Amino acid sequence: MMNITSYTSDALLIEGGTRLSGRVRVSGAKNASLPIIFATILTSDPCTVEDVPQLLDVKNACDLLLMLGAEAHRKGDSVLIDPSGISSHEAPPEIVRKMRASILSLGPLLARFGTARVALPGGCSIGARPIDQHLKFFAKAGADVSLKDGFIQVELKNKKPLEFSFELITVTGTENALLYLSSVEGRSILRNIALEPEVMDLVEVLRKMGAEIEIEGRTAVVRGSDYLKGFHHRVIPDRIEAGTLMVASLLTDGEVYLENTVPEHLGSVIDTLRSMGASIERRDNALLVRGKATRPVDVYTSEFPGFPTDMQAQVMVLLSLAEGKSRVYESIFENRFQHVYELRKMGAKIEVRGRTALVEGVEELRGAEVFSTDLRASASLVLAGLVAKGTTVVRDLYHLDRGYERLEEKLKELGACVERLPSLVS
Numbered sequence: 001m002m003n004i005t006s007y008t009s010d011a012l013l014i015e016g017g018t019r020l021s022g023r024v025r026v027s028g029a030k031n032a033s034l035p036i037i038f039a040t041i042l043t044s045d046p047c048t049v050e051d052v053p054q055l056l057d058v059k060n061a062c063d064l065l066l067m068l069g070a071e072a073h074r075k076g077d078s079v080l081i082d083p084s085g086i087s088s089h090e091a092p093p094e095i096v097r098k099m100r101a102s103i104l105s106l107g108p109l110l111a112r113f114g115t116a117r118v119a120l121p122g123g124c125s126i127g128a129r130p131i132d133q134h135l136k137f138f139a140k141a142g143a144d145v146s147l148k149d150g151f152i153q154v155e156l157k158n159k160k161p162l163e164f165s166f167e168l169i170t171v172t173g174t175e176n177a178l179l180y181l182s183s184v185e186g187r188s189i190l191r192n193i194a195l196e197p198e199v200m201d202l203v204e205v206l207r208k209m210g211a212e213i214e215i216e217g218r219t220a221v222v223r224g225s226d227y228l229k230g231f232h233h234r235v236i237p238d239r240i241e242a243g244t245l246m247v248a249s250l251l252t253d254g255e256v257y258l259e260n261t262v263p264e265h266l267g268s269v270i271d272t273l274r275s276m277g278a279s280i281e282r283r284d285n286a287l288l289v290r291g292k293a294t295r296p297v298d299v300y301t302s303e304f305p306g307f308p309t310d311m312q313a314q315v316m317v318l319l320s321l322a323e324g325k326s327r328v329y330e331s332i333f334e335n336r337f338q339h340v341y342e343l344r345k346m347g348a349k350i351e352v353r354g355r356t357a358l359v360e361g362v363e364e365l366r367g368a369e370v371f372s373t374d375l376r377a378s379a380s381l382v383l384a385g386l387v388a389k390g391t392t393v394v395r396d397l398y399h400l401d402r403g404y405e406r407l408e409e410k411l412k413e414l415g416a417c418v419e420r421l422p423s424l425v426s
């Protein structure tokens with residue numbers, strides 16, 4: 001008998017087996033909002049960021065701005081930031097521990113003060129997540145980079161343009177470099193950059209602030225300015241939330257109309273789901289997802305425009321119920337299969353061999369008590385609960401709350417039977 005009382009973190013109770021149907025609006029993208037919020041450090045003018053999701057990670061980013069001396073407050077779905085009072089160049093460990101993306105403050109703080117101190121982020125549950133590429137970039141920019149007392153300390157004598165090639169493709173590494181270079185007068189070149197839609201959204205913002213940025217293939221040419229102005233920007237829709245909701249619909253043989261999407265950002269996800277048999281129709285900026293997707297396929301995660309690692313766990317749930325065997329290769333993070341062990345508790349047949357997961361479709365999943373280990377893993381467990389026979393309790397929900405805005409309410413509006421069990425400690 002499952003103990004469904006709550007522990008120290010909220011849990012989600014899911015009664016599986018309901019067909020999802022209806023309309024749902026996808027929120028603004030978390031991973032676009034964060035670098036854009038940090039871009040405000042580059043200016044002293046007021047900035048408005050629209051369609052920012054209400055998430056723990058966004059709150060942490062705003063809290064960091066407040067600690068630095070900015071004013072930031074929410075008005076509806078917008079965040080209004082007045083960065084004129086920023087007077088500190090230090091991101092302390094208590095905030096970096098809560099959110100690895102705080103590393104994105106390094107580039108803008110260095111641009112603003114010529115010196116920056118950001119606590120070392122350390123590894124996390126999906127892998128070691130080194131930041132050597134960020135640091136190599138700042139060293140190439142002529143900065144003294146040192147690691148001392150748990151901080152990354154970067155000091156710069158003077159700003160000058162530079163050429164830098166990333167040894168591997170990194171999303172936040174590219175963002176940090178673009179943030180910094182936007183403040184450097186002259187022509188800089190960055191090679192082997194990440195092209196994720198969230199990076200491109202930041203480029204849009206930096207252009208609005210006055211930087212000239214041209215992108216050709218994986219090369220960016222940046223002509224920065226020592227005066228960057230304030231901006232007004234609406235962030236792109238969250239392609240991972242859209243993909244997660246698409247999988248939710250397909251798992252339950254549903255009919256879901258997803259509003260506020262950019263289908264071009266979802267190309268590889270849509271192709272994969274269609275090759276599994278999904279019906280996905282585009283209606284301007286909306287997507288209509290109907291029926292099931294049960295054909296096995298092989299999935300290989302890679303940088304955009306490849307299949308996103310942030311959708312790997314969710315699509316694995318669909319493959320767990322497919323009619324045959326599939327293979328999932330995770331090329332981005334070395335330890336992103338922790339959901340497998342939880343999905344197995346629900347009856348999934350998945351074997352992990354290094355970076356490959358071998359998935360053998362089963363007839364049904366069964367409800368179980370499962371534990372979230374990271375953001376996307378927790379989403380996959382919620383998805384599994386929607387289709388499983390009986391009751392599922394997904395514990396340690398704070399992982400989900402970091403990255404999905406109102407997911408359980410959206411699922412409820414589509415007809416799912418889900419209920420949050422608040423933690424016993426507040």
Ligand code: EPU
Nearest residue numbers: 031101129130131132133134169170171172173332333375
């Ligand atoms: N890497 C290095 N050295 C570096 C930087 C990265 O070896 O200096 C390695 C990483 O360890 C990883 C690979 O390069 O193996 C790619 O990492 P990347 O730097 O691109 O990841 P990130 O910028 O830390 C962002 C997203 C992640 C998303 C990845 C990949 C944000 C705030 N985070 O992380 O989002 O999985 O890109 O697309 O944008 C999530 O939302 O759940 C999430 C984890």
